[in-house]
Amino acid sequence: MASSNSHAAVAAKNSKFRVLSASLVGTTIEFFDFYIYATAAVLIFPHLFFPASTDPTTATIQSLATFALAFIARPIGAAIFGHLGDRIGRKATLVAALMTMGISTVSIGLLPTYAHIGIAAPLLLALCRLGQGLGL
Numbered sequence: 555m556a557s558s559n560s561h562a563a564v565a566a567k568n569s570k571f572r573v574l575s576a577s578l579v580g581t582t583i584e585f586f587d588f589y590i591y592a593t594a595a596v597l598i599f600p601h602l603f604f605p606a607s608t609d610p611t612t613a614t615i616q617s618l619a620t621f622a623l624a625f626i627a628r629p630i631g632a633a634i635f636g637h638l639g640d641r642i643g644r645k646a647t648l649v650a651a652l653m654t655m656g657i658s659t660v661s662i663g664l665l666p667t668y669a670h671i672g673i674a675a676p677l678l679l680a681l682c683r684l685g686q687g688l689g690l
Contacts, residue, residue: 584690587659588624591686595621602667603676616676620683627687634688654689658682 599620600613608616631651639647662682668675 587655587686591624591662591683592621599679603665603679605668620676620680623680623683624687624690627684628690631688631690651689655686656689658685658689661685 595617596614599617600610603620604613604616631654635647635651638650659682662679665678665682666675671678
């Protein structure tokens with residue numbers, strides 16, 4: 555009987571450690587993504603996704619607006635994935651949220667620039683950023 559109780563205590567401790575570790579990894583990836591995007595939004599995206607005829611300050615502000623979209627989409631994503639987590643299970647919902655975030659992030663890296671597809675480039679960037687916010 556004592557062996558069974560100690561085994562249950564170890565399993566509970568391992569479970570808490572796994573949850574803590576998974577939360578730490580997820581939060582680290584989330585904030586790393588935000589820091590990388592913020593840096594790119596200031597240094598790179600104004601030149602790639604917004605017209606050259608625009609004032610550099612305006613292009614930077616437009617780029618930072620795409621950064622803000624994810625913050626707007628976060629509560630919406632929380633409501634959607636929270637509801638799905640209750641309905642279909644948290645594990646499947648976590649996978650769906652991570653896939654949404656991952657696909658959106660990879661898509662941003664593969665987007666053509668304003669010089670290639672015009673106004674569709676910043677619109678696609680905004681769409682991908684909304685996907686990141688929903689998945690976050």
